[in-house]
Structure formats: structure tokens, C-alpha cells
Amino acid sequence: MIPFINLMENFWILKDKDRELYYELKNLERDTRDFIREKLGFNLVTNQKLVKLEKVPENPAAWMGIKSFIDPMDYVLLCLLLSFLEDKTNDEQFLLSHITEHIQINYPSGELDWTVYHNRKSLIRVLNFALNMSFIKIDDGDLDMFSEDYNAEVLYENTGISRYFIRSFSRQITNFSTYDEILNSEWLFGDEDKGIIRRMRVYRSLFLDVAVYGNNISMFEYIKRQRHILQSDIEKYLEGNLHIYKNAAFVAVDDYRYRNAFPEDKNLSDICLLICGTIAEKVQKGELDLKADDTLLIDGSCFDGILQICIEKYRELWSKEYRLKSFNLLRQDVLEYMSLNKLIESREDGLLIFPLALKFKGEYPQDVIVEDKEDE
Incomplete structure (x- = not known):
């Protein structure tokens, strides 16, 4: 595995836990160190106990929290x-x-x-x-x-x-009252939408976030203009590819080496792919209309109908956990998972479907569906 991916996928690498990987990362090549500092603006901590890449997100998200914490x-x-x-x-x-x-x-x-x-x-x-x-x-x-x-x-x-455990800060954090103030403290001495700072914000978004959407005009213009350099860096350090559409840009990888990526090798991820495919079909048939920014606003009953279609067509192919789950609990799980992956957002006026959701489509091989029906 590329050393940089190990830094991204692990909070830190402890010498006592993995000496071989620790020494490999401690002696990281200069070009990788330069990339981390100049393109991402991250701090790489190395000492006698550990190696740690201090990853600072452009957009903090719920999945970045400690999964075992519930309160x-x-x-x-x-x-x-x-x-x-x-x-x-x-x-x-x-x-x-x-x-x-x-x-x-x-x-x-x-x-x-x-x-x-x-x-x-x-x-x-x-x-x-x-x-x-x-x-x-x-x-x-x-x-x-x-x-x-x-x-x-x-x-x-x-x-x-x-x-x-806690990263170093350039200012006294007791003076801050929100996480936005903590994040923005990094950009105190420059314009966030220009030069080096904009480059770092773009790289952080692509490397840590699910997608960058076109409503962030400054960042999206940078991505389109610098797409070849970005693609080269993404291939080198993530073994992935940059995908750019009219109103969305994201990084895609070809395997499951990443712990926090969509889609995953999980049944809930499969169900969400089926829902995305059903939504896309309705858009293609003219049953749902996209907004100018390629987002889609639907009400709760419309989403329930889409979920019900997937239940009736595919439930027997799901794991026991989801086959037996009530509609309301399944709906809750699906909305939570899709929200975490920036596919959907709950709003007062309905559910906003992001452009990324329409780029995915899940379907079972026809012979699997036929075999399931024959077994009934």
C-alpha cells in the first residue's frame, strides 16, 4: 500500500504496535512530505513513539466523530x-x-x-x-x-x-466558541478564495470529503482549471481518479482499502445504491425534475414511495437484518446513511438529493433475481 494511504487511513501509527510501518512512514520520501505540507497544509508529526498526519477537514462531518461515542x-x-x-x-x-x-x-x-x-x-x-x-x-x-x-x-x-492526541493550534482555543472559528483560524492571514489557501481547501475537500459541489464557485472553478494536476496527485497518492461533472467533483477508488468510502461492502450501502438507481430512473422518465444546480427536492412521501419500490423488488435478496426490519426503521437507517455520505439532506421543505446520488446506480444481476423468484 502507498505510504500516504496509511497516513490517511490511520489516526496514527504507533511504534510499539507496528514497528515496520512506523519506520517506513518516519522515513517518508521528501516529495510526499512536500505534498502534505504544500498541497494539503497538514502537519506531519514524527517522534520516538508515533507517526501522525494531523488531518483537518474543510467540512467537518458526522462520520468524522468517534464512532463508539453516543452522547x-x-x-x-x-x-x-x-x-x-x-x-x-x-x-x-x-x-x-x-x-x-x-x-x-x-x-x-x-x-x-x-x-x-x-x-x-x-x-x-x-x-x-x-x-x-x-x-x-x-x-x-x-x-x-x-x-x-x-x-x-x-x-x-x-x-x-x-x-x-490533540493537534497543535496557532492560537489559544479557549478564545473560540464554535468549530468554525477553530477551522478558520488557519486562514487568518490570507484570502480563503485565492492562492495557496484555496489550493489547500480544494485538496482537503477532495481528499477527505465525499464530493465538492458546484455551489462553491471558487473551489469548483479551481478544480476544473487544475484538473490535470489534481488527477496526477490523486493517482499518485490515493491510487484513484478524479471525476468532474457539471455540478459535482469527487475522487473514486477501485477497491475497499478505504474504511470511510461510498459504496461499501455492506448491505445498507447496497440498499442505498438501489434507491439512487430508482431516483435516477424517475429523473430520466421525467417523473422528477432536477433544479438548475442538478439537485432534486422531493417530499417525504415521494421518498417513501421510492423506498417501497425497492422493498417490493429486492427485499428477498437482502440480509436477514434488513429483510425483517420495519419500514420506519429501515427508512431511518437509509436516510442517516445517505446523509453521512452527502447523498441527501433533510430540510424543512423536504429532502434535497445531491448530484452525487444520481451518479450511482445499484442493481442485482438478472440471473440472481430470476433464481430468487424460482425459489419462492
């Missing part, structure tokens, strides 16, 4: 855990009760009650994440016991890795 409180507790570990030396041991005491004292909305099950489960999610990221190690005890008994103890050991 905003989880992120608050994570920040408090990081502040706790900041004062610990490498290999220093501490107890679970030391963590709970620190959080209880420093929790922003008053003392946290650990007798409440919801609070304990939130901390367990955070500590499991910290273990998976190698911030800490368990020397003795069972964390799962904490869910049943708030007096349960676990002996931990600090690895020192956590101090590299």
Missing part, C-alpha cells in the same frame, strides 16, 4: 481524561477512583454523580476508547465491573501517548 457527554469526559493524563509521567500508575475524582471536581456543570448508571456508562466508553488508542493500559482489574458498582477499582498505567 456529547462522552466528549466532555474525554477532554477531562486528557487533562488528567497530562499531569502523569510515562509508566505512572493510577486508580480508576483517581480519574473519577478528577472528573467530579472539574466537570463544567457541577459535580458528576457516579451513582447514576448513565454517567458510569459514558466514562466506560471513554476509557475503552483510551485503551484502544493506547493512552492507557490496564495493570489490574475489570472495567466492566464499574457499570454495576461505582466503587469498583481498576489499576491503570499511563503510556504518554495521549499528549499527542
Whole structure:
């Protein structure tokens, strides 16, 4: 695999976990380092413990969050855990009760009650994440016991890795109140729509986001004008291809090496492809009308009808999970998945279908459909 792809696909590469890959990336070729700095504007961190590419998105999205976290409180507790570990030396041991005491004292909305099950489960999610990221190690005890008994103890050991988790900022982040202010702080000394800054914004969007749409006129014009240079870089560093249409541009790859890409090798992804294909057919037949920017606005009942068509035609070919799912739950899953992949957006006046959705079409081979009907 191309070294750059490993940097993109991993939050970091730890020396203790993968020494071979660590040394390969630590000795990265100069042209790749130059590309990271000049085209993406990312910081490449290398030290005796890890290699980390600090990826900053142009457009933060829900899929970029921590997948095991389910509540905003989880992120608050994570920040408090990081502040706790900041004062610990490498290999220093501490107890679970030391963590709970620190959080209880420093929790922003008053003392946290650990007798409440919801609070304990939130901390367990955070500590499991910290273990998976190698911030800490368990020397003795069972964390799962904490869910049943708030007096349960676990002996931990600090690895020192956590101090590299949060990226460096050019300004004091306590002065910011929104993530937009944090992102825009990078462009304080230049015009976002010109020169080097625009180039970095375009590369970040293409390399990290699902698509760039034509409503961003400045970026889209740059993509069309610099398409050959962009294509060359995308081939070299992602082994992909740049696709440019009237109102959309995106990067396509030929395999499933990327964890966050659409479509995926999942049944829900297949269902969404079938829905995209059905929508495209209705557009071609004149049953649905595109707007000038190639988006499509439909109401909820129209979408329900499209989903029902797919259910009636293909449900028997789906996995058991989706065959047995109620219409409302399936609808919820589909809308959430399509929203995450920038195919659709829920609005007050209906559902906005983005141009990218009409570039995909899913269908089962005819012999599979025929075989399924014969088995009925």
C-alpha cells in the first residue's frame, strides 16, 4: 500500500504496535512530505513513539466523530481524561477512583454523580476508547465491573501517548466558541478564495470529503482549471481518479482499502445504491425534475414511495437484518446513511438529493433475481 494511504487511513501509527510501518512512514520520501505540507497544509508529526498526519477537514462531518461515542457527554469526559493524563509521567500508575475524582471536581456543570448508571456508562466508553488508542493500559482489574458498582477499582498505567492526541493550534482555543472559528483560524492571514489557501481547501475537500459541489464557485472553478494536476496527485497518492461533472467533483477508488468510502461492502450501502438507481430512473422518465444546480427536492412521501419500490423488488435478496426490519426503521437507517455520505439532506421543505446520488446506480444481476423468484 502507498505510504500516504496509511497516513490517511490511520489516526496514527504507533511504534510499539507496528514497528515496520512506523519506520517506513518516519522515513517518508521528501516529495510526499512536500505534498502534505504544500498541497494539503497538514502537519506531519514524527517522534520516538508515533507517526501522525494531523488531518483537518474543510467540512467537518458526522462520520468524522468517534464512532463508539453516543452522547456529547462522552466528549466532555474525554477532554477531562486528557487533562488528567497530562499531569502523569510515562509508566505512572493510577486508580480508576483517581480519574473519577478528577472528573467530579472539574466537570463544567457541577459535580458528576457516579451513582447514576448513565454517567458510569459514558466514562466506560471513554476509557475503552483510551485503551484502544493506547493512552492507557490496564495493570489490574475489570472495567466492566464499574457499570454495576461505582466503587469498583481498576489499576491503570499511563503510556504518554495521549499528549499527542490533540493537534497543535496557532492560537489559544479557549478564545473560540464554535468549530468554525477553530477551522478558520488557519486562514487568518490570507484570502480563503485565492492562492495557496484555496489550493489547500480544494485538496482537503477532495481528499477527505465525499464530493465538492458546484455551489462553491471558487473551489469548483479551481478544480476544473487544475484538473490535470489534481488527477496526477490523486493517482499518485490515493491510487484513484478524479471525476468532474457539471455540478459535482469527487475522487473514486477501485477497491475497499478505504474504511470511510461510498459504496461499501455492506448491505445498507447496497440498499442505498438501489434507491439512487430508482431516483435516477424517475429523473430520466421525467417523473422528477432536477433544479438548475442538478439537485432534486422531493417530499417525504415521494421518498417513501421510492423506498417501497425497492422493498417490493429486492427485499428477498437482502440480509436477514434488513429483510425483517420495519419500514420506519429501515427508512431511518437509509436516510442517516445517505446523509453521512452527502447523498441527501433533510430540510424543512423536504429532502434535497445531491448530484452525487444520481451518479450511482445499484442493481442485482438478472440471473440472481430470476433464481430468487424460482425459489419462492
